[in-house]
Amino acid sequence: MGYPLSMRLWRGDRDGGALQDFTVEVEEGEVVLDAIHRVQATQAGDLAVRWNCKAGKCGSCSAEINGRSRLMCMTRLSDFGHEDVITVTPLRAFPVVRDLVTDVSYNYVKARELPAFAPTPPDADGKRRMMQQDVERGQEFRKCIECFLCQNTCHVIRDHEENKPAFAGPRFFLRYAELDMHPLDTHDRRELAQSAAGIGLCNITKCCTEVCPENIKITDNAIIPMKERVVDRKYDPLVWLGTKIRRRDDRTEL
Amino acid sequence: MSTSELETHAYDVVVIGAGGAGLRAAIASHESGARTAIVCKSLLGKAHTVMAEGGIAAAMGNVWPDDNWRVHFRDTMRGGKMLNHWRMAQLHAQEAPDRVLELEEWGALFDRTKDGLISQRDFGGHRYARLAHVGDRTGLEMIRTLQQRAVALGIDVFMECTVTKLLKDVDRIAGAFGYWRDSGRFVMFEAPAVVLATGGIGKSYRVTSNSWEYTGDGHALALDAGASLVNMEFVQFHPTGMVWPPSVRGILVTESVRGDGGVLRNSEGKRFMFDYIPEFFKGETADSEAEADRWYEDKKNNRRPPELLPRDEVARAINSEIKAGRGSPHDGIFLDIASRRDAAFIQRRLPSMYHQFKELADVDITAEAMEIGPTCHYVMGGVEVDPDTGVSVVPGLYAAGEVAGGMHGSNRLGGNSLSDLLVFGRRAGLHAGYFAYRHRRRPVRVHQQQVNAAAEAAVAPFAQDGGENPYTLQRELQEVMQELVGIIRTEDELTESLRKLADLRRRAGELSVEGHRQYNPGWHLALDLPNMLTVSECIAMAALERTESRGGHTREDFPGTDESWGGINLILTNDAGGELSLQRQDLPRMPDELHELFEVK
Numbered sequence: 001m002g003y004p005l006s007m008r009l010w011r012g013d014r015d016g017g018a019l020q021d022f023t024v025e026v027e028e029g030e031v032v033l034d035a036i037h038r039v040q041a042t043q044a045g046d047l048a049v050r051w052n053c054k055a056g057k058c059g060s061c062s063a064e065i066n067g068r069s070r071l072m073c074m075t076r077l078s079d080f081g082h083e084d085v086i087t088v089t090p091l092r093a094f095p096v097v098r099d100l101v102t103d104v105s106y107n108y109v110k111a112r113e114l115p116a117f118a119p120t121p122p123d124a125d126g127k128r129r130m131m132q133q134d135v136e137r138g139q140e141f142r143k144c145i146e147c148f149l150c151q152n153t154c155h156v157i158r159d160h161e162e163n164k165p166a167f168a169g170p171r172f173f174l175r176y177a178e179l180d181m182h183p184l185d186t187h188d189r190r191e192l193a194q195s196a197a198g199i200g201l202c203n204i205t206k207c208c209t210e211v212c213p214e215n216i217k218i219t220d221n222a223i224i225p226m227k228e229r230v231v232d233r234k235y236d237p238l239v240w241l242g243t244k245i246r247r248r249d250d251r252t253e254l
Numbered sequence: 255m256s257t258s259e260l261e262t263h264a265y266d267v268v269v270i271g272a273g274g275a276g277l278r279a280a281i282a283s284h285e286s287g288a289r290t291a292i293v294c295k296s297l298l299g300k301a302h303t304v305m306a307e308g309g310i311a312a313a314m315g316n317v318w319p320d321d322n323w324r325v326h327f328r329d330t331m332r333g334g335k336m337l338n339h340w341r342m343a344q345l346h347a348q349e350a351p352d353r354v355l356e357l358e359e360w361g362a363l364f365d366r367t368k369d370g371l372i373s374q375r376d377f378g379g380h381r382y383a384r385l386a387h388v389g390d391r392t393g394l395e396m397i398r399t400l401q402q403r404a405v406a407l408g409i410d411v412f413m414e415c416t417v418t419k420l421l422k423d424v425d426r427i428a429g430a431f432g433y434w435r436d437s438g439r440f441v442m443f444e445a446p447a448v449v450l451a452t453g454g455i456g457k458s459y460r461v462t463s464n465s466w467e468y469t470g471d472g473h474a475l476a477l478d479a480g481a482s483l484v485n486m487e488f489v490q491f492h493p494t495g496m497v498w499p500p501s502v503r504g505i506l507v508t509e510s511v512r513g514d515g516g517v518l519r520n521s522e523g524k525r526f527m528f529d530y531i532p533e534f535f536k537g538e539t540a541d542s543e544a545e546a547d548r549w550y551e552d553k554k555n556n557r558r559p560p561e562l563l564p565r566d567e568v569a570r571a572i573n574s575e576i577k578a579g580r581g582s583p584h585d586g587i588f589l590d591i592a593s594r595r596d597a598a599f600i601q602r603r604l605p606s607m608y609h610q611f612k613e614l615a616d617v618d619i620t621a622e623a624m625e626i627g628p629t630c631h632y633v634m635g636g637v638e639v640d641p642d643t644g645v646s647v648v649p650g651l652y653a654a655g656e657v658a659g660g661m662h663g664s665n666r667l668g669g670n671s672l673s674d675l676l677v678f679g680r681r682a683g684l685h686a687g688y689f690a691y692r693h694r695r696r697p698v699r700v701h702q703q704q705v706n707a708a709a710e711a712a713v714a715p716f717a718q719d720g721g722e723n724p725y726t727l728q729r730e731l732q733e734v735m736q737e738l739v740g741i742i743r744t745e746d747e748l749t750e751s752l753r754k755l756a757d758l759r760r761r762a763g764e765l766s767v768e769g770h771r772q773y774n775p776g777w778h779l780a781l782d783l784p785n786m787l788t789v790s791e792c793i794a795m796a797a798l799e800r801t802e803s804r805g806g807h808t809r810e811d812f813p814g815t816d817e818s819w820g821g822i823n824l825i826l827t828n829d830a831g832g833e834l835s836l837q838r839q840d841l842p843r844m845p846d847e848l849h850e851l852f853e854v855k
Contacts, residue, residue, distance in 0.1 A: 013772065029499020031614075041725035045776030046769030050297075052465040055505045055610065057394065058300045074613055097436045098773040108298065108413075116406035117361035127316075128358055129370035135363045139388060142363055142395060146299055182361070 002027045003082050005035055009047070010089040013098045019087065026077055032086060033061055033072040036100075048099035056213060059147030063100050064089045069149040069211040092159075093152040107148050110168045113196060114175055115254050119184045134183045141178040141222055143214045144171065150208035150218060156201050168197035170208035170218050177222035180229060188251035190233045193226055202227070260705065261441045265291045265410075266690035268430055268445040269683065270417050270472065273301035274393075274672060275655025276451030277400035278353075278679030279686070283449070284409050286687030291443065292404065293412045293432065295467050299401045302453050302465050303675065306393025307508035307606065309375055309385025310357075310676070311669030312350035316371040318382040318553065323347040325381055328851045330670060333379040333564045334634070334663020335534075335805045336820060336852075337485065340844035341641035342661040346670070346677050353676035354386045362399040364388055376513040379564040379667040381538070382553065383513075390508045390604045396672055415441060417471070418781055419708035420448060420479040420651070421700050427479065427650030428698035431708040435778060438771025440709055446698050447686040449644070450476060450637060450653040451679065455489075455789040457782075459630035459740070460732040463495055463506040469782040470789030472657035476637045477788060477834075481646035483826040484659040484839075486635035486789070487796035488806040490666055491741045493518075493568035495629025497586035502614045504629040507589065507607060509668040511624075512561045514603050515550060516591035518572065519623065520580035527560035530571035534815075535563055566665040566805050569628040573741055576627065586627035592620055628741055632671065633789075634662045634806055635796070638825065644682030650689060650698075654682035664805025713771075715780040721766030724780040731758055731786060739794050744810045748798040755791050762787055788834075795836055796824045 005026045008019040024038050033051060040047045051061040054073045061072040066087050080086055094102035122128050150170040157163050168176075176193040179185050193199045204227075206219045216222075267283040269276045272294035283290040294301065313326040326347035331338050354372065358364065364386050365373040376383045388395040404411070417432035421442075429444040452472030456464025473483060494507040512518075520526045531539045539560050540546035546559035561568065572587045582588055591600055597620035601608050604619070611617040611624060636659030637646050644652045655675045662670065715724070738751035762783050767776040802816035803809050821841045829835040 027500060029615075030501040034501045040775060041723075041729075045723065045725065045767060046774040048773040048775060052296055052300045052467065053302075053305050054465070055305065055502070056613065057391075057606070058304045058465070060297065060300050076614070101436070101773050103436070104297070111402075111405055112408075116402060119359055119361075122355070122359075126355065127371055128355075130363075130366060131370050132366040135366060138363045139365075142388070142398065143391065144398075145304075145394065146398075179361075182363075 005077065006085045007035060007039065008085055008087040009036070009039065009100070011047070011099050012096065014096055017096070019089075030077050031073055032065055032075040032077065032088065035077065035086070036072060036088065048097070048101045050101045057145060059145030059213075062091055062147045062149050062152065064091060069153045071147060071149070071213050074213055091148070091152040093154070093157055104148055106164060107146070107151060107169075107171065110172050113168070114172060115187060115189060115192065117179055117182065117185055118187045120186055128184060130183045137181045137221070138178045140216055141174040143216055144174055145214060146171065147213060149211045149213065153207045153211045155205065155207065163198075163201065166198045167201050170202070170223065172197055173199055173202070173226055174216065174218060174222045177226040180226060186251055188253045190230045192254055194230045199223065199227060199230060261439065262444065263291065263441070264444045265289045266445060267291075267447045267449060267683070267686045268293060268443045269449040269451055270294075270430065271301065271451035271453060271655070271657075272298055272411065273303035273451060273453055273655065274396055274400060274675030275679035275682070276301070276449070277397070277404050278676050279449045279451055279654055279683030280409050281400065281403055281407065282680040282683030283687040284407050286684050286691075288687035288690050290687070291410045291412060293415050293417055293430070293443065295414065295416050295435070297413050298411050299397055301397060302468060303393045303397045303672070305463070305465070305506065306396070306672055307390045307506065308377055308510040308513065309387030309392045309669050310350070310354055310396065310672040311377065311380060311385050311667065312354045312673055313347060313382075313384055314351045314354065314372065314374065314386070316367055317374045318384075321382040321384055324851055326350070326384065327848070329380050330667060331663065331852070333667040334665050335815065336663065337804065337823075337841065338663030339641055339660035339842055340848060341842065342678070344848065345641060345681070346661060346674060349677045350673040353673065353680065357396060357399050357676075360399050360403040362388075362395050364395070375510060376550070376562065377509055377668045378512065378562040378568065380669065385513070385669040387510070389602075390510050390606045392672065412441070416778065416781070417475065418712055419704070420475050421704050422479060423698040423701065425649060426698055427648060428700050431705060433712060436773050438774065438777070440712070442700065442705060444698070444700055445690075446693050447650045447652065447690045449682050449686050450651070450657050451655050451682075452657045454633045454656040455786070455793070456630045458731060458735045458786045458790045460736040461495065461504040462630040463492060463504055464630070470785045471782070472653065473636060473792070474785035474788040476646060476651065476653060476657075477826070477828050479648050479651060480828070481648045481651055482638040483792055484635060484638040484823050485664070485796065486633070486792040486826060487800050487824065488634035488664045489630060489793060490565055490632040490634060490806045491569045491628040492631035493565055493572050493628055494589055494626040496615065497582075497625050497627045498584040498615060505610070505614075506629065506631065507624060507626050508604070509565070510604060511589055511591050511607060514591065515594045516561070516589055517559070517594060518561050518568070519588045519590055520575045521582060522580060526575050526580070527563070527568065527571055530567065530574070531560050531563070532567060535567070539563060564665055564667060569741060570808060572628055582625040584625050586625040588623040589626045590623040592622055632656060632666055634664060634666055635659045635792070642681065643685035644678055645685060645689070652682040652686045654678040664807060712781060715765045715767045715777060718764060718766045721764040722761050724765050724767065724776055724783055727758060727762060727765065727783060728779060728786070731783070731790060734758070735790055735793070739790070739797060742808050742810050743797050745798065748794055751794045752791070752798070755787060755794060759787050791834055792826050795834060796826065799824055799836055
């Protein structure tokens, strides 16, 4: 059965804005994005909201719903009571463009700073061989839909604009870990993970893992192992000696 | 508007769209040495390719060594009811394996076989298990890999930038005009070659698996620039979309569910697909449950389960069962894998389906059946292109992927889309780059009046007060297409649809949008609507003309496949007065050595 939902939506632009109240009819089984679309179609045609698939697969409709970083398309109205007011505000870690849309270009800049995959040559038949258990760790990280909710929640940058130049954020630690764990990669990016991406600034509070809509164990499976790998390379005297006597792996350090 | 105040960029090749085809085209164009830009409506990595689930069809022979391009070619042509452009189907089958291996070279992590090779899974209409996949999120893997490759190559990307007009210099392409979504400011690209990779048209229907971007932009831009569209009547309704709750109606449920052992049942619990095996596929389809179940392990001695017939056949069968009153509580049918495979298998092979049903519908697919029904998924028709180069009839204008036509005939097989994007994306990008190089001493000139006209058209919806609401008009358009030009069609309904579309077209000239130009979705929709109307008219016109049923086009008043239509393509163009005009054209004839593959052994 339908019911009138009370919503407070942030409206404004770079110069400022405010929460605006809306009441909209909603139906059983709907999600927050449905309600916002109905506001758009019937009350505020120019309400800015970014979305694509509406199925939790593209990671476009990220916002803060009652203060929590979530996808609007995967937040069901049935998680709230009929009397509850749902407040939707734009991601706080990024500059507002308009209404619920933010400028997430920071993430695209960081993506460009990360050196690409560089595989070993293929086998004689032109194919590459990897065992399923060896690709599974990387596959977990590649489930990432780039919703940037982890970036938005990470307190290193959330209220610290000044950290952004030196810090790539959890999404890209995933990527460093993925490449470091790739069975066929020939590059060693551990030094870069520390110096360029700033993985040392992360103090593993696991906020990123909590908000990941793909349930990727960002902290436990990517960041902590990557921190250990970085540390291994830098401080372990045995490893250090080992690298002097016999190269530990054949990768090229970047 | 004077050129001095207009943001202008010059490139050799501009690729419109950043899904699989657009990204692959841009990579090929860049590697050919052309200065290349990607212009896309959404953020990079969000295009519709991201939603593809099942896999990339490629006859690599990793699981079944007997597989090869000839078998894949044959499956593709038969799946398209022989209306495919034979040369496209041939190139596609031949080149798909290399395109998949290339993705691996760029970092894709496909699921593996026991020997460590890329694993391949079963899908409808494919004789062998041949879909390279990553669980049921293959599209995400593909788009992320291509995106990361494009970024690594340093290709310029104009994100959240929408093209509204292709510019021409006499008969040649001269560039493209568009607007930035965030600021609403205009931008112009001067380029001798443009690759359209804009995807499909699904947003013209109410129940669709497609995202908001799928408004037929490329189809409409191409027509406007003088190119032709082929076989627009063929629209694929995917048999399995979610039906409940209403807000998720249409969201795709991957064919992999059936490829991995799932079956379709009606309200009586019957596997009804055995009642719907058409004569054309009798020889290769199991006629008992026992044989169908044996096929998963032994393909040599058993025939395929009827649940894995091509999508058009399965969608029609589901439609008939629902109409006959044997549907599920929410007007769908049951898709059951819970009783057929154990929970661990389902969660490993279909993780995102498990997630999707759990999160959005409170259904545990390892314990109960899903409710599903047909959803508008794909348009087989599109820009008529040269198979080898992807060039349209307009010099400098290329098209690849869903926006291009011919490859899939009257019906596309699952898995053949992602491979199509890679094979023809690469070809179009390469040839566009080559075209720009060949014409480097004959530069094109952008004509100011075209730019002015495009700018005026784009802001027109702001000039009008008290006009129509674009959201209302879109909803009405979707109703017309859903009800009158849907999965089953008749002459009366198609005629009525054209009348209603003409009326909507008139009203679309009187749209009003509120607010200003910064990130204004109402305005964006107002500019997408004419494209949606154009492709809708194309579909309805061609559907009315083709008086037979074939693949994704079913006429209740002409239920049979008619041999005399088997060699005819329907071509749509804009005539001198800007009106749509439809002609019949002979299907290109397949050479004898390929024809032999279809002779009964």
